[in-house]
Amino acid sequence: MFARFANTTAFPQPAAQDGAARGRATGAHLAVMGLSHAYKKIDGLVLDSLDFEVQPGEVLALLGRSGCGKSTLLHMLSGLSLPSAGEVVINGNTVRGPSQAWVMMFQAPSLYPWMSVAQNAALGLRFARRSSEIATRVPEVLELVDLSPYADRNVQDLSGGQQQRVALARSLATAPEMLLLDEPFSALDAFTRRSLQRDVRAIARRLGLTMVLVTHDVSEAVRMADRVLVLDANPGRIAEDTAIALTEEQREGGCERFNAEHIRLMEIYTEVAHGDPSDQTDD
Amino acid sequence: MTAIPDTARRNAGAGGFRLSQLARARGLAHAGLGIALLMGLWWLGGRAVANNPNMFAFADFAPGPTLSALWGIVQSGAVIDMSVPSLYRVGYGMLIAAALGIPVGIAIGRLPWLRELTNVPFQFLRMISPLSWMPIAVMAYDTWDGAIVFLISVAAVWPILFSTAAGVRRIDPAWLKVARNLGANPLHMLFVVILPAIAVDILTGVRLALGVAWVVLVPAEYLGVTSGLGYAINDARDTLDYAQLGAVVVVIGIIGFALDSGLAALIKRFNWVRASA
Numbered sequence: 001m002f003a004r005f006a007n008t009t010a011f012p013q014p015a016a017q018d019g020a021a022r023g024r025a026t027g028a029h030l031a032v033m034g035l036s037h038a039y040k041k042i043d044g045l046v047l048d049s050l051d052f053e054v055q056p057g058e059v060l061a062l063l064g065r066s067g068c069g070k071s072t073l074l075h076m077l078s079g080l081s082l083p084s085a086g087e088v089v090i091n092g093n094t095v096r097g098p099s100q101a102w103v104m105m106f107q108a109p110s111l112y113p114w115m116s117v118a119q120n121a122a123l124g125l126r127f128a129r130r131s132s133e134i135a136t137r138v139p140e141v142l143e144l145v146d147l148s149p150y151a152d153r154n155v156q157d158l159s160g161g162q163q164q165r166v167a168l169a170r171s172l173a174t175a176p177e178m179l180l181l182d183e184p185f186s187a188l189d190a191f192t193r194r195s196l197q198r199d200v201r202a203i204a205r206r207l208g209l210t211m212v213l214v215t216h217d218v219s220e221a222v223r224m225a226d227r228v229l230v231l232d233a234n235p236g237r238i239a240e241d242t243a244i245a246l247t248e249e250q251r252e253g254g255c256e257r258f259n260a261e262h263i264r265l266m267e268i269y270t271e272v273a274h275g276d277p278s279d280q281t282d283d
Numbered sequence: 284m285t286a287i288p289d290t291a292r293r294n295a296g297a298g299g300f301r302l303s304q305l306a307r308a309r310g311l312a313h314a315g316l317g318i319a320l321l322m323g324l325w326w327l328g329g330r331a332v333a334n335n336p337n338m339f340a341f342a343d344f345a346p347g348p349t350l351s352a353l354w355g356i357v358q359s360g361a362v363i364d365m366s367v368p369s370l371y372r373v374g375y376g377m378l379i380a381a382a383l384g385i386p387v388g389i390a391i392g393r394l395p396w397l398r399e400l401t402n403v404p405f406q407f408l409r410m411i412s413p414l415s416w417m418p419i420a421v422m423a424y425d426t427w428d429g430a431i432v433f434l435i436s437v438a439a440v441w442p443i444l445f446s447t448a449a450g451v452r453r454i455d456p457a458w459l460k461v462a463r464n465l466g467a468n469p470l471h472m473l474f475v476v477i478l479p480a481i482a483v484d485i486l487t488g489v490r491l492a493l494g495v496a497w498v499v500l501v502p503a504e505y506l507g508v509t510s511g512l513g514y515a516i517n518d519a520r521d522t523l524d525y526a527q528l529g530a531v532v533v534v535i536g537i538i539g540f541a542l543d544s545g546l547a548a549l550i551k552r553f554n555w556v557r558a559s560a
Contacts, residue, residue, distance in 0.1 A: 104464050114480070156557045
């Protein structure tokens, strides 16, 4: 599957073209500056003065245990919620709300069950009043996620993995500069998850997209990310900022380099998790 | 992403086809039996009435006289003349009920404070028989028609409103979040997400409302109007033409059944929930 769209000519760097047409670079530059957050109803900070930067085209994983605020952080990157303090800056502009230039993918595909695969994929374009692009753009993204034969199917007829592919196509249709993934593969079986992890990374690299991925799965971080931020919980802080230096082939796993990176990250993760005073489990 | 082999699908299709044919034939047979049972009871009732010295004057209610009177009003076109005004009043009243009930229902479903605010007043008003408003309606409206349409609207608005509100509350919040994330404006939210999501709830409300409206129509048409099915009933009673009265009752039943079946078909058409196979 990977080889298939790597060689295809049906999708010749569309994001690069669109980006150029709009006078932008392909992937977004993201900077988080002094970001802190507290929920109104809970005492104390969920996120405590985070500072980090993501370069255009970079894939960053936010690795942390449940409740460390990584999902909250991702919502703030997307503009779906706003931080109590500090700011999120994308391409030099402070984020104040959602935008078509960066799209979030959630744990559940949340497709609209009264629509076909193609209609779901076309939604972003419809909302952006770019309906004229639907006829060309939707087949392109469905090809990209390997769902072309399913265009006219109702989404309820698809498997979980296929539904998540539709959600990916829907996210990509508007040619965003950044993709934000909130554990989007956690509900899938191991085999489907592996193929989506590989394909999503390949697509992001191919389109030059910046990607921020939230996960609690060390092997997912090793497979997908160029760089990993390991987050501390209560309050959420960056405990470690480490690069994953693997080639695309090594990321497939089953080699010494992969295993070494996996063990290294697992050790960092375990140490951070056990340093957490609220730690009671050993997951 | 394995495709189902074509042969397997064809076989499953063929098996399903035969089964569904069988179920369909059985359903039709049962429906026919039900109608026959009703006719039999009607006929027995007619016999009993004819043989009862206190009631034999009403013997024209029996199937024979009624059906021949029905054939008479069908041939003369009188059936159209009496049905059209009634259908117009019900249609107009339903339209007003939907125009009020759907937007208010959506607002109530979306806004918890509005739901809390309106719950007691609406439940209270809902329990009042629409016909209780009859004297007020007669005073408030210049025409009898206006009063009847008002009564039908009052009867029909509640099922539409409550069904719409319940549908909105069942909307998956993730659908709204995803739409917002994809850049939907409030109009997109309404027309692309909310309305398709609750189409079946709205239509179910309309179906319930139509049932109530059709029932309220006949007594409402006992009011001063000189047209419509309710008037035809009243008129037949006054002229002691019980065969005609029976025929109008049959017409009311048939039209009501047809309207309900039409809405049931619409609901089936807009229902996106997959039956778990």
